[in-house]
Amino acid sequence: MSTATLVAREAKQYKPEVPPDWCPGCGDYGVLTVLQRAVAELGIPNEKLMVVSGIGCSSNLPGFFKSYGMHSLHGRSLPVATGTKMANHEMTVIACGGDGDGFGIGQGHFIHSMRRNVNMTYIVMDNEIYGLTTGQTSPTSEKGMKTKSTPNGNPEGQLNPIALALAAGCGFVARGFSGDINHLKSLYTQAIQYPGFAFIDVFSPCVTFNKQNTFGWFKERVYKLEEKGHNPGDWASGMERSKEWGTQIPIGVFYKNPTPQPSIDAEDPALQGKGLATIQNLGLTKDQRKKLIEEYI
Amino acid sequence: MENEIIVGIGGAAGDGGASTADNLALTCARQGLNVYNYTSYQSLIRGGHSWIRQRISAGKVTNVGDQVQGMIALNQDTMDRHLQELKSGGVCVYNGDKVKPGKAPEGVQLCPLPVFELAGKDALPIMQNTVALGALTGLLGLEFESLSSVFEHTFKKKPQVVKANIEAAKSGFDFAKKTYKVVSNPLGKTGAKLAMVHGNNMLAFGAANAGCKVYCAYPMSPATGVLHWMAGHGKDLGICVRQVEDEIGVANMTIGAGQMGVRAMCATSGGGFALMTEAIGMASIMEIPVVMINVMRGGPSTGLPTKQEQGDLNQAIGASQGDFQRVIIAPTSIADCYTTMEEAFNYAEKYQMPVLILSDLLMSEGHMTLETSFLDRQFKIERGEMIFEDDGKPKTYLRYKDTPSGVSPRAIPGLPNHLYVSATDEHDEDGVTISDVYTDPITRKKVVDKRERKMAGVLNELPKPTLVGPADADTTIVTYGSTWGVASEAVERLNKEGIKCNHLSVKYLVPFQEKEVTELLKNKKKIIVVEMNKGGQFARHLRAETGITAHANVRKYDGEPFEPKHVVNAIKEVLKGKNLVEVSSIEPGWRTPHPPGPGVLSTSSTH
Numbered sequence: 001m002s003t004a005t006l007v008a009r010e011a012k013q014y015k016p017e018v019p020p021d022w023c024p025g026c027g028d029y030g031v032l033t034v035l036q037r038a039v040a041e042l043g044i045p046n047e048k049l050m051v052v053s054g055i056g057c058s059s060n061l062p063g064f065f066k067s068y069g070m071h072s073l074h075g076r077s078l079p080v081a082t083g084t085k086m087a088n089h090e091m092t093v094i095a096c097g098g099d100g101d102g103f104g105i106g107q108g109h110f111i112h113s114m115r116r117n118v119n120m121t122y123i124v125m126d127n128e129i130y131g132l133t134t135g136q137t138s139p140t141s142e143k144g145m146k147t148k149s150t151p152n153g154n155p156e157g158q159l160n161p162i163a164l165a166l167a168a169g170c171g172f173v174a175r176g177f178s179g180d181i182n183h184l185k186s187l188y189t190q191a192i193q194y195p196g197f198a199f200i201d202v203f204s205p206c207v208t209f210n211k212q213n214t215f216g217w218f219k220e221r222v223y224k225l226e227e228k229g230h231n232p233g234d235w236a237s238g239m240e241r242s243k244e245w246g247t248q249i250p251i252g253v254f255y256k257n258p259t260p261q262p263s264i265d266a267e268d269p270a271l272q273g274k275g276l277a278t279i280q281n282l283g284l285t286k287d288q289r290k291k292l293i294e295e296y297i
Numbered sequence: 298m299e300n301e302i303i304v305g306i307g308g309a310a311g312d313g314g315a316s317t318a319d320n321l322a323l324t325c326a327r328q329g330l331n332v333y334n335y336t337s338y339q340s341l342i343r344g345g346h347s348w349i350r351q352r353i354s355a356g357k358v359t360n361v362g363d364q365v366q367g368m369i370a371l372n373q374d375t376m377d378r379h380l381q382e383l384k385s386g387g388v389c390v391y392n393g394d395k396v397k398p399g400k401a402p403e404g405v406q407l408c409p410l411p412v413f414e415l416a417g418k419d420a421l422p423i424m425q426n427t428v429a430l431g432a433l434t435g436l437l438g439l440e441f442e443s444l445s446s447v448f449e450h451t452f453k454k455k456p457q458v459v460k461a462n463i464e465a466a467k468s469g470f471d472f473a474k475k476t477y478k479v480v481s482n483p484l485g486k487t488g489a490k491l492a493m494v495h496g497n498n499m500l501a502f503g504a505a506n507a508g509c510k511v512y513c514a515y516p517m518s519p520a521t522g523v524l525h526w527m528a529g530h531g532k533d534l535g536i537c538v539r540q541v542e543d544e545i546g547v548a549n550m551t552i553g554a555g556q557m558g559v560r561a562m563c564a565t566s567g568g569g570f571a572l573m574t575e576a577i578g579m580a581s582i583m584e585i586p587v588v589m590i591n592v593m594r595g596g597p598s599t600g601l602p603t604k605q606e607q608g609d610l611n612q613a614i615g616a617s618q619g620d621f622q623r624v625i626i627a628p629t630s631i632a633d634c635y636t637t638m639e640e641a642f643n644y645a646e647k648y649q650m651p652v653l654i655l656s657d658l659l660m661s662e663g664h665m666t667l668e669t670s671f672l673d674r675q676f677k678i679e680r681g682e683m684i685f686e687d688d689g690k691p692k693t694y695l696r697y698k699d700t701p702s703g704v705s706p707r708a709i710p711g712l713p714n715h716l717y718v719s720a721t722d723e724h725d726e727d728g729v730t731i732s733d734v735y736t737d738p739i740t741r742k743k744v745v746d747k748r749e750r751k752m753a754g755v756l757n758e759l760p761k762p763t764l765v766g767p768a769d770a771d772t773t774i775v776t777y778g779s780t781w782g783v784a785s786e787a788v789e790r791l792n793k794e795g796i797k798c799n800h801l802s803v804k805y806l807v808p809f810q811e812k813e814v815t816e817l818l819k820n821k822k823k824i825i826v827v828e829m830n831k832g833g834q835f836a837r838h839l840r841a842e843t844g845i846t847a848h849a850n851v852r853k854y855d856g857e858p859f860e861p862k863h864v865v866n867a868i869k870e871v872l873k874g875k876n877l878v879e880v881s882s883i884e885p886g887w888r889t890p891h892p893p894g895p896g897v898l899s900t901s902s903t904h
Contacts, residue, residue: 018729047713052553055721062718063730068710069718070556071730072549073579079546083553083561086511086537088711091557112542270510270537277557277709279535280685282508282678288534289673292502296492297326297450297669 006043011036014046016066027204027215028058030178031125032065035094037181038188039067050091052081054101057132058125058204061096075106078113078122085118085265089275092192093120100130103139103159114170114197119263121191121198124161125178127206128213135209145212162242162254165199166235171257172198173238175250177222178205179215183251190253196263203251218249225252233258301354302437302484304367305382307375311343314371317426318349319664320447322493324434325353326666327443329487333358333782334664337857337887340518340602346374348886353437355487358665359630359782363862367437367480369429370396378886380405386481388436390473392425408432408477415468424465431469438483441470490669496631496660497522500590503638504562505534506676509588511554511561513539513547515569518602519658520592523564544569548576548589555580555587556719558683558709560642564590567609568599570616577651578617583719584697584705584748586645586652588638593657595856604856605658607778608830610838613653614807622748624648624755625807627655627778631665633804639676644758647681648751649707655806657829659858660779684708684715695726699743703750756808764817766792766799771822774868775847777803777835780859784827787864796872798823803835809842818845825871827851827864831879849876857882 014036022028039049049067053059055074062069068091072080081095102110102124113122129147130136136149139159146153165173172194176184184202191198203222205215225232230241230252238254265271284292304321308314315336322332331354338347352362366387370376373396380389385404393409401407410432416424434444445463452458494502501523504512512531514524524540531538537554541547547563554561565573570591580587593609595601613625624644628637634656645652684706696717698705705726708715722732723741731737764773766788776784781802788800801817818824826836826847831854836847851867853859859880867878893899 021733045713046716047711050710051718060730060733063720066716068716070553070583071718071720071722073575073721076545076549076576076579079541079549080553080556082539083511083513083550083555084557084710085553086539086550087554087557087559087561090711108542109546112546268537269532270535276510276535276537276554276559277711279510279559282510282560283676284506284534286673286675289506291533292505292530293492293669293672296494296498296672297323297490 008043009040011040014039014066016064018063020064021060022057023208025207026057027127027178027206028061028125030181030184031058031123031202031204032061034181034184035123035188036065038185038192041185042189042192044092048091050081050084050093052077052084052093052095054097054106056098056101058096058098059101075101075104076109077101078106078109081120082113082116082118085120086268086271087275088277089265089271094123094192095120096123096125098131099124099126099128099140100138103161107139111164111168114165114168114199117169117171117196117261117263119196119265121188121200124201125204126161126201127204127210129206129210131206131209142212160242161201163239166239166242166255170199171196171260172253173255174200174253176200176202177218177251178202179219180222180251183224187253190256194256194260195266196257196260221247221249222251223248225250225254232256300482300485301352301356301358302366302480302482303362303364304351304353304369304433304437305365305379306349306351306369306371307379308347308371309344309374310338310341310347312371313423313426314347314349317369317430318351319493320430320444320451321433322351322664322666323447324439324444325484326491326493327446328439328484329489329491330355330484331358331491332493332664332666333361335361335659335858336662338603346378346889348375348379353484355485359785360861361858363860367433369433371426371429373397382884382886388433388477388480390429390432390436392429395425406477408436408473410469410472415472416465420465424461427462427465428469431466432473434466435470435474436477436479438479438485440486441467491666492669492672493664493666494631495522495662495664496634496656497592497662498526499631499634500564500638500654500656500661501526502672503635504588504642505530505536507638507642508560508678509536509562509642510559511537511551513541513550513561513563515541515544515547515565517566517569519594519662520564520566520569520590522661523590544572545576548573551587551589552576552580552583552585555585556583556710558685560586560646562588562590564592566592566594567596567612570609570612574616577623577653578619578621579721580651581617581621581623581748582721582723584649584707585719586649588641588645588652588654590654590656592661593655601856603658605858606829606854606856607657607780608834608854609655610777610806610834613655614838616653620745620749622650622752623807624650624652625655626652627804627806628660629778629781629802629804631660631663632667632671634660635672643677643679644755646683647679648704648755649681650751655778657779682706684712687712687714690714696728697724697726697744697747699726699747702754703747704754752808756810759805759808759810762801762803762810762813762817764799764801767797768799770797770799771820772798772872773801773818773821773824774798775801775803775818775824775826775839777806777828780827780829783859783861783864786861787868790861790865791868796868798868806838809838811842814839815843815845818843823848823871825849825851825868827859829853829859849878851878851880853880855881857887
């Protein structure tokens, strides 16, 4: 929805009675709190928000967020969220989940959702580990990392979600860090206001099962792209920056299409106007039936 | 059957046999004659062999019938394969310039056409089909005006094409009438106003008429026709149509749309349906209405992509882990595909659960004529307990409220004062998950019971099954889904021959009408289940639901549909004492030798 005419609210309006049950110190607390602040700043009414997740620790987020929500299947937040957006344009749709959910089992939907360019925001809480299943390697685990499923070190390479998103044609690609909440909030508000598919990979450390990529580890390494003169309108430069990993890891907006393509929901001929969910007079008219029958005689 | 003719049209894929058959069918429909059409084809875009059988009758036709009487051989292969299947009094029409005749069976007229002479040397090769169609139209006793009006209607934007086709057809028509004898039982005319449809059209048209607004799919034979219909009409009818990356995405996207209060549907075949199963459980536990169609083909795995089977019943029944609520309906005919959509969306929304439709290749790709008045009907739309408006007052809203019927009033996301989260995790009345608490057996039992209570509501609403045929017969033939057509004709024939029997056709598989079916079948001395799979999936379902074990089973799983003669003969064998008859299509035209595989020692150098 257009957020231009809305009035800022208070973040607590998006806090339900149910408290989060993540481990104390989990990075997901920051992701949730900042998201509540971001939508409050944009003034999006609770009932116009649809938050859709998959399965995993981080996918419990909709239960701790006061809006409409769907806590769907492992890896399937994106197609479910797409369905909700097609049905009702008035909703601000936010999909979320973890790195296993989005880059492992849900990888196919991730690529195609970016290519499809549905107007929604996708937040991945990336902790480089499978947490809810007590610590196995994930697609973003570093090569050589020891986990319960790779006691001799992860033999597989690490996925680069930023480069992947850029290659898949995503119009808004960013990375945040749960340990830097003001910076993260700015990414969220930009992503929600972007008129197409917006992807934010958020470093959200697992304090229980990932002893390698800790808050401290990220703090030592992350730097802000905007402080190093990166032009977010330059796709090739964003791709170049996405390769950086190791002692210096960039966060911020890698790419924001300066001339966004119309999203698929904005262009679909059946989706002009308020959205399909508002249509209550269902079925075909006599004229429509007559025209269809003509095809068969 | 009197006053009916079965025609076969054969050629390679790409030869234009399908449009020739369509034009013949439309010609018949314009004369008020009923048509039933089934194509045996292979998974090839060009080449191979395709055999279209079309049964034409002044009376009702419910299946493709037995023996062919008229044939158009578009190529040599068709002549070689099928000539011997023609029955006495029949005609074989072919391009005499290209196809060499075989030895005709007794009483069969060979009708070569001098196509070069009739159509002109410069005519497009496809014109041979039009000449042959004109000739067959004449020999069957159909009126030329019916055929020419079909060309006028089909190509109305291209007058040149209309003219060329009419001229070619007329030359074939006149030549054949002048040179050969019209069949001994020519086709007449009735006053019926008929449309020619196929099952996938009916599923899609029916869904649109039932208010479907979102359709998602991944292409898969034999369900692709539904996607094509939706894609072709979506813009005009305001239906959002999405081709999605896989069937997992298809099912999840459809459910997402369903959650928002939109009537949403998807269709696939067995392999795609397998990918959808986890999402079916999601729709069930989240209580989201969706309609999902499985157009069955030969399985397992890739199986027989272009062949008929009713083998996905077990898969549909087991299409989720845990106790999941869903309705499973198997339409019984192409016409029933249309009306089933009316019920399906109503059950889905009233009871807030997935409705699974088991169509099959026979219905979905088969064609038949239907009265236009049957199609021109406004569907009854019942949306159940939905909340579309908010009165502005803060209130407690329980999305999954425990009610006597099990149905909880459903607020459409977007409404103020009705917030909720739907979860695939088990959840309480307010939607809060109970999956991660220490334990909560009381709530778990309460919410499972609530959801399951909805099944009683559905069961109560289903139309009651009936026995067709003499009520006092002690032999009953039981079928499910599309086998209704062939079995109903077999039962009529058997009774005419003095073998008293009746027919129970089951359409609603879950919930199963145990009481009614048990009542209808009690005291029957011979219960014979006729179905299209090897393992007897329906016979097992019947036993599981009612405790009734069929006395005998008739099964076919060779890829080709039952013909009435198969069922009639099999029932006779059963009545002689057999308890299992496995039928096969055995005529020479059905056989396809293939070159040896890589492990076979070559015995000749000519392979």
